[in-house]
Amino acid sequence: xxxxxxxxxxxxxxxxxxxxxxxxxxxxxxxxxxxxxxxxxxxxxxxxxxxxxxxxxxxxxxxxxxxxxxxxxxxxxxxxxxxxxxxxxxxxxxxxxxxxxxxxxxxxxxxxxxxxxxxxxxxxxxxxxxxxxxxxxxxxxxxxxxxxxxxxxxxxxxxxxxxxxxxxxxxxxxxxxxxxxxxxxxxxxxxxxxxxxxxxxxxxxxxxxxxxxxxxxxxxxxxxxxxxxxxxxxxxxxxxxxxxxxxxxxxxxxxxxxxxxxxxxxxxxxxxxxxxxxxxxxxxxxxxxxxxxxxxxxxxxxxxxxxxxxxxxxxxxxxxxxxxxxxxxxxxxx
Ligand SMILES: Cc1cc2nc3c(=O)[nH]c(=O)nc-3n(C[C@H](O)[C@H](O)[C@H](O)COP(=O)(O)OP(=O)(O)OC[C@H]3O[C@@H](n4cnc5c(N)ncnc54)[C@H](O)[C@@H]3O)c2cc1C
Numbered sequence: 221x222x223x224x225x226x227x228x229x230x231x232x233x234x235x236x237x238x239x240x241x242x243x244x245x246x247x248x249x250x251x252x253x254x255x256x257x258x259x260x261x262x263x264x265x266x267x268x269x270x271x272x273x274x275x276x277x278x279x280x281x282x283x284x285x286x287x288x289x290x291x292x293x294x295x296x297x298x299x300x301x302x303x304x305x306x307x308x309x310x311x312x313x314x315x316x317x318x319x320x321x322x323x324x325x326x327x328x329x330x331x332x333x334x335x336x337x338x339x340x341x342x343x344x345x346x347x348x349x350x351x352x353x354x355x356x357x358x359x360x361x362x363x364x365x366x367x368x369x370x371x372x373x374x375x376x377x378x379x380x381x382x383x384x385x386x387x388x389x390x391x392x393x394x395x396x397x398x399x400x401x402x403x404x405x406x407x408x409x410x411x412x413x414x415x416x417x418x419x420x421x422x423x424x425x426x427x428x429x430x431x432x433x434x435x436x437x438x439x440x441x442x443x444x445x446x447x448x449x450x451x452x453x454x455x456x457x458x459x460x461x462x463x464x465x466x467x468x469x470x471x472x473x474x475x476x477x478x479x480x481x482x483x484x485x486x487x488x489x490x491x492x493x494x495x496x497x498x499x500x501x502x503x504x505x506x507x508x509x510x511x512x513x514x515x516x517x518x519x520x521x522x523x524x525x526x527x528x529x530x531x532x533x534x535x536x537x538x539x540x541x542x543x544x545x546x547x548x549x550x551x552x553x554x
Contacts, residue, residue, distance in 0.1 A: 221246065221255060228285065232272025233335060234527070235449030235518050240281040247289040247310070249398050253368045256396075259284050266365075267553070268396045270337030271312070274344060274451050277553045278524045288339050290398060293319075298406075304358055306401040309339025313346070321431045325404035327356040329427055330411055332434040335445055335452070339397040343387040345380050349434060350414030354380035358403040362395035370398065382486075383456055383549055441512050449518030450509065451550040454531055455489040458544050468542060489546050490514040492538050503530040528552075 222244045229237050241264065246252045259266040265283030269275070290308030297304040303325055307316050313336045317328045330349040331341075340346075341353045342360045357375040364371065379386035387395060410425050412418040420433035443450050457478075465485050468475050472495065477485035493499075493513040500510040505522030508530070509515040516527055535546050 221251065222258065222284065228272070228277075228281070231269070231285075231287075232275050232277060232451075233445035233449060234272075234276060234451050234522075235445075236277060236522055236524050236527070238277040238280055238524075240283070240285050242284040243287065244284060245287045245289045247291070249290070249363055249370060252286065252288075252363055252396060252398065255284070255286055256363075256365055256368060268339065270309075270340040271335055273335035273445060274340070274549070274551055275553055276451060276524060276527060276548075276550050278528065279554060281553060286396065288337065288396075288398070290339075292399065296401065301405060301407045303404050303406055304401055305404060306361070306399050307338045308399050309337060309397045311338040313337055313341050317431070320402075320404060321427050324406060324427065326407070326409055326427060327351075327402065327404040329430045330414075330417070330434055332431045333438045338400050342378070342397050342400045343385055345383055345385050347383065348438075349417050350411045352380070352382075354378070354385075356402045356404060358401040360397055361399040361401070363398055364395055365393065372401075388551075443509055443511075443515065443517055448509075449522070450515050453489075453514045453549050454516045455493075455514060455535070455546045456549045457486050457489050458492075458546050459484050459486050460544060464543065472542075487544065489538075492542055492544065492546065493534055496534075496537050496541060498534055498537075501530075503533070506530045508534070 222242050224242045226240050226243045228240045229235060244255050246255055266286055267283060269285045269287050288310035290310040292308035294306045295303055296306055314333050316338050317332050320328050330351040331346060334346050334348060342357055346353045354375055359372050359374050360378060361372045410430060412421060412425060417433060420437060421429050459480055461484055465477055476491055477487050480486050490513050498508045499513045501508050504526030505519050506526035507517050507519050509517045516530060531548060538544055538546050
């Protein structure tokens with residue numbers, strides 16, 4: 221099951237030349253247990269990986285990458301216009317979304333075309349067009365990496381927040397997601413009030429129409445991973461105090477924000493970066509994507525160091541001009 225000393229350049233979407241000590245695909249929880257036992261025995265570091273679409277390998281990975289190929293699908297309940305569907309962690313996220321849309325299940329259509337896997341969606345709390353995975357996740361099924369026992373945790377206990385969860389924080393390394401259960405609706409309801417989605421779908425939306433619109437908009441704005449390497453949005457949108465925001469408005473009256481609560485607002489990192497004219501600027505093989513300044517792309521021969529340096533330079537300039545510390549959304553892997 222284990223392939224050693226492997227080239228993983230094409231197994232993460234940045235496409236930066238990288239090798240790993242070992243790689244293994246597993247298609248059942250029992251296979252995953254065997255792999256974890258082996259990693260413990262060999263005293264290898266290990267890490268779950270999906271499509272590698274939110275990773276920056278800063279150097280070669282000196283451990284075992286565990287790749288889920290668990291593609292189970294179970295409709296556990298269908299009641300009161302709702303369906304509970306459990307998908308294995310190895311499903312490609314967008315295949316899962318396409319399947320749900322084809323079944324007439326509402327809830328994940330706004331998350332169409334996000335790269336990655338079902339397993340990672342529950343770790344990252346993926347989001348787009350006003351919907352986050354945690355809005356529809358019912359529970360997450362996991363394998364504990366120390367006891368090798370399976371457990372299921374309710375979404376309300378997973379610490380979900382904007383692009384985060386306990387799996388990325390306090391619980392990092394403790395669990396591997398093996399399946400995710402989603403609560404979807406069989407009656408039409410849409411979330412169209414984000415960006416220009418309403419404009420695209422018109423006043424008589426359909427489930428498939430929303431999916432098609434999201435895909436079309438995303439294709440215009442974001443690089444296709446197989447054409448131009450990237451890890452999507454490089455930085456998280458920062459949350460700042462209203463006081464800080466008011467001060468910034470004095471110099472930048474057009475600075476946008478989204479309401480968070482009475483004390484805080486969220487500022488689009490893309491706007492901050494754009495205002496500082498980073499679009500299209502490059503360092504070595506790393507470039508700020510001209511269509512979307514939140515994305516750093518690999519123009520072909522980028523090294524991880526180029527991306528790290530460019531990201532640091534961007535963050536420093538944002539800090540100097542706006543007094544805001546922007547942090548990477550991308551997971552740096554050492
Ligand atoms: C072009 C592009 C556009 C993007 N657009 C969006 C967007 O609109 N919204 C958004 O939220 N994200 C977006 N992303 C980021 C990315 O698609 C998501 O973060 C996605 O969930 C990553 O999935 P993955 O399978 O590739 O995970 P990976 O990148 O392989 O891993 C991400 C993290 O999850 C962990 N992980 C992976 N699988 C498991 C598992 N089974 N159990 C436990 N931990 C696991 C990894 O260890 C790592 O810490 C985009 C990326 C790209 C390249």
